[in-house]
Amino acid sequence: xxxxxxxxxxxxxxxxxxxxxxxxxxxxxxxxxxxxxxxxxxxxxxxxxxxxxxxxxxxxxxxxxxxxxxxxxxxxxxxxxxxxxxxxxxxxxxxxxxxxxxxxxxxxxxxxxxxxxxxxxxxxxxxxxxxxxxxxxxxxxxxxxxxxxxxxxxxxxxxxxxxxxxxxxxxxxxxxxxxxxxxxxxxxxxxxxxxxxxxxxxx
Ligand SMILES: [Zn+2]
Numbered sequence: 545x546x547x548x549x550x551x552x553x554x555x556x557x558x559x560x561x562x563x564x565x566x567x568x569x570x571x572x573x574x575x576x577x578x579x580x581x582x583x584x585x586x587x588x589x590x591x592x593x594x595x596x597x598x599x600x601x602x603x604x605x606x607x608x609x610x611x612x613x614x615x616x617x618x619x620x621x622x623x624x625x626x627x628x629x630x631x632x633x634x635x636x637x638x639x640x641x642x643x644x645x646x647x648x649x650x651x652x653x654x655x656x657x658x659x660x661x662x663x664x665x666x667x668x669x670x671x672x673x674x675x676x677x678x679x680x681x682x683x684x685x686x687x688x689x690x691x692x693x694x695x696x697x698x699x700x701x702x703x704x705x706x707x708x709x710x711x712x713x714x715x716x717x718x719x720x721x722x723x724x725x726x727x728x729x730x731x732x733x734x735x736x737x738x739x740x741x742x743x744x745x746x747x
Contacts, residue, residue: 558599562613661704679724689736
């Protein structure tokens with residue numbers, strides 16, 4: 545697989561321009577034929593226009609160069625419910641800005657080290673799961689305990705104050721940890737506040 549092809553594969557259909565999609569579909573067709581499957585398998589991939597339309601109407605950050613392939617169709621599409629979207633890079637953007645300049649960079653991004661309330665907020669917005677992999681994330685407090693995303697969200701004001709004051713009251717979050725990269729212990733890992741099991745014990 546050449547570099548360009550690898551690049552195409554890593555994208556969602558709605559992130560590819562129509563020409564790249566056609567190439568991608570053709571390569572799938574070749575693979576089907578070589579593998580002795582019928583060329584009909586490739587039909588399961590659907591139509592590019594449908595992928596792009598669905599993503600656009602769902603408010604996903606469809607790249608401008610992809611939308612440019614559908615200038616005739618676009619007036620018939622439902623506009624996204626919100627003009628705000630979070631780009632793949634985690635920046636907050638406005639769909640009405642044709643140049644897609646981020647309004648706020650780092651709006652929803654996972655931070656491994658948390659030094660400010662802003663970094664905590666961005667990590668919370670980016671969600672409880674790491675992609676790729678879908679592993680669960682949790683926070684580590686300065687006294688080495690775990691806090692789940694739910695508790696961090698519910699106690700945000702208190703935690704933000706603890707971060708600012710560099711407090712030693714157990715609420716100060718200092719880092720984000722990926723529980724999927726952790727080897728299970730004999731003891732389950734639980735949230736220090738709500739006792740939810742975040743990582744079950746080893747068998
Ligand atoms: Zn919790």
